[in-house]
Amino acid sequence: DTEVTQTPKHLVMGMTNKKSLKCEQHMGHRAMYWYKQKAKKPPELMFVYSYEKLSINESVPSRFSPECPNSSLLNLHLHALQPEDSALYLCASSQSAGTVSGNTIYFGEGSWLTVV
């Protein structure tokens, strides 16, 4: 079973709201990721968690705040977003964070975020 589950599927929020995106995997993977994807573009890496610790932050604005409560869960807290932050947010997981060969990354279905 290679399933990464994301909620909610769709989210509309105002620029002053605080909301969260959630991601869960039960494959025993020790690396989890957040990607942002704009229409007709490839996914862009935002954050990498390895063994529940933040390994990579791709210079993401602080209005995006990731959290990894345990090895199965990954959250993305959103606050004071801008309309240009509207995009598909993808969670992904893999056995490791690329520190060994043969690392395969599996994506969730994504959360569509619209900032109004």
Add this chain to the structure above:
Amino acid sequence: GQQLNQSPQSMFIQEGEDVSMNCTSSSIFNTWLWYKQDPGEGPVLLIALYKAGELTSNGRLTAQFGITRKDSFLNISASIPSDVGIYFCAGQPPPSGTASKLTFGTGTRLQVTL
């Protein structure tokens, strides 16, 4: 960030035709992954390649890891309407002891006509 050169950018083909797309890079990769993404959905893994020269099939799909480790291709045989979507290649660099990043191709948009 860095992107892989993926071609063609888009294709219009007729049902039953074979399709070929490829990705090239200036740096070597240890892993090549091919994904398909339908509108409004996340990328779905089609094929994973871990070794230079490796040729792997998944039903009507066949992908190869280039011998130079800088390229990969994906073939789809006898295309059907549900093959419509965007296909992304992605490469992962050799392990370096720290978390590494997956580099994505720019995508190939496939449209199949009856």
